[in-house]
Amino acid sequence: MRAVPIDAVLLVSFGGPEKPDDVVPFLENVTRGRGIPRERLAEVGQHYFLFGGRSPINDQCRALKAAMEEDLRDRGPDLPVYWGNRNWDPYLSDTLARMRSAGVRRAACLFTSAYASYSGCRQYRENLADALTDIGEGAPELVRLPHYFNRPGFVAPFVDGTADALRSLPAGSRIVFVTHSVPEAMNAASGPEGGRYVAEHRDVATTVATEVAGRTGREVGWDLVYCSRSGPPSQPWLEPDVNDHLAALADRGVPGVAVVPIGFVSDHMEVLYDLDTEARATAGRLGVAFTRVATPGVDPRFVRMVGDLVREQVAADKDDERGGGTELTGSLGPTWGNCPAGCCRNPRGDRPAACDAG
Numbered sequence: 001m002r003a004v005p006i007d008a009v010l011l012v013s014f015g016g017p018e019k020p021d022d023v024v025p026f027l028e029n030v031t032r033g034r035g036i037p038r039e040r041l042a043e044v045g046q047h048y049f050l051f052g053g054r055s056p057i058n059d060q061c062r063a064l065k066a067a068m069e070e071d072l073r074d075r076g077p078d079l080p081v082y083w084g085n086r087n088w089d090p091y092l093s094d095t096l097a098r099m100r101s102a103g104v105r106r107a108a109c110l111f112t113s114a115y116a117s118y119s120g121c122r123q124y125r126e127n128l129a130d131a132l133t134d135i136g137e138g139a140p141e142l143v144r145l146p147h148y149f150n151r152p153g154f155v156a157p158f159v160d161g162t163a164d165a166l167r168s169l170p171a172g173s174r175i176v177f178v179t180h181s182v183p184e185a186m187n188a189a190s191g192p193e194g195g196r197y198v199a200e201h202r203d204v205a206t207t208v209a210t211e212v213a214g215r216t217g218r219e220v221g222w223d224l225v226y227c228s229r230s231g232p233p234s235q236p237w238l239e240p241d242v243n244d245h246l247a248a249l250a251d252r253g254v255p256g257v258a259v260v261p262i263g264f265v266s267d268h269m270e271v272l273y274d275l276d277t278e279a280r281a282t283a284g285r286l287g288v289a290f291t292r293v294a295t296p297g298v299d300p301r302f303v304r305m306v307g308d309l310v311r312e313q314v315a316a317d318k319d320d321e322r323g324g325g326t327e328l329t330g331s332l333g334p335t336w337g338n339c340p341a342g343c344c345r346n347p348r349g350d351r352p353a354a355c356d357a358g
């Protein structure tokens, strides 16, 4: 039994603007020192302005936090859930200071990012380390809950949505799995051994396609493609882009697509703009039928899985084997919470990161 039991959960997210005046300072927070071309920033700003300067992500976090509180109340342990963002209010340092005032000593962290990569994992851990440094003495200890891309609670909503979408799409339609593009070098450095970002997405895509085939009784072709490319054009990022891919499918006479945003836990701006707005318009021009499948959001299976991660962590802390026997999808096997040293290396050099297994 550990000396300090978990006494809170911390939902850690990206953050997003809530009104037009927030957009530019938010983008400055996200891109400080990252060498993003000015034109790209102006373009991404327009995506936010098109939606009234309000990102959907904070409301998604509020809903997930409420659902997590309810699950923990119903199934135990009845722990408070806090929420902090890397790039916008409520900032991680403010939330950690509130947790300290409330006497929290050891918190289990859930990241709203399911996959390994510098952007989706280590950068969160670096920002947590910075926030711990900001608040200083008496900060709670933080433990990261394991990656959950291969949990049935994350995958099942995509399976349901894809099977439903294919039922109303023309025969011969394909599945298009989409995630956020990252630099090729970032994928190569993802996870302890590298290449984990793409490997984990392929694992989820294979599971969803296989389960959908089992349910619908027909094999449906699929591809993994990317959205939201950024950075200088000279730097190779993961391809193909979803819009280019739709054009290639149209050339081959594919009549429709089920677009499955497996890279996103909930409806982020990338889903609303890059997929629902831009890619949908591309498909319309090409005459390809287009259905975008829902993200997990607050699907009860997803919420319960998050609660299970907390329950497993509490059991593991007590050396209680009842936490074991977790069901996993795909072929990559068990994941980890706190990361081993060198996992998802920062391309700009080593910095302190919280939730480090050492």
Ligand SMILES: CC1=C(CCC(=O)O)c2cc3nc(cc4[nH]c(cc5[nH]c(cc1n2)c(C)c5CCC(=O)O)c(CCC(=O)O)c4C)C(CCC(=O)O)=C3C
Binding pocket: 014, 015, 016, 017, 027, 030, 031, 034, 036, 040, 041, 044, 055, 056, 057, 112, 113, 114, 117, 119, 120, 180, 181, 182, 183, 228, 229, 230, 231, 263, 267, 268, 269, 270
């Ligand atoms: C892998 C990945 C995820 C998924 C994992 C996760 O969820 O964390 C993700 C999520 C998100 N990215 C988001 C927003 C932005 N990302 C940017 C820039 C970048 N993202 C990158 C990668 C990722 N990003 C990278 C390699 C860059 C280049 C700059 C850099 O190396 O850091 C920029 C700057 C403009 C631009 O360059 O596009 C913005 C505004 C939002 C909020 C959306 C909302 O408001 O709903 C969310 C959830």
Ligand SMILES: [Fe+2]
Binding pocket: 180
């Ligand atoms: Fe991003």
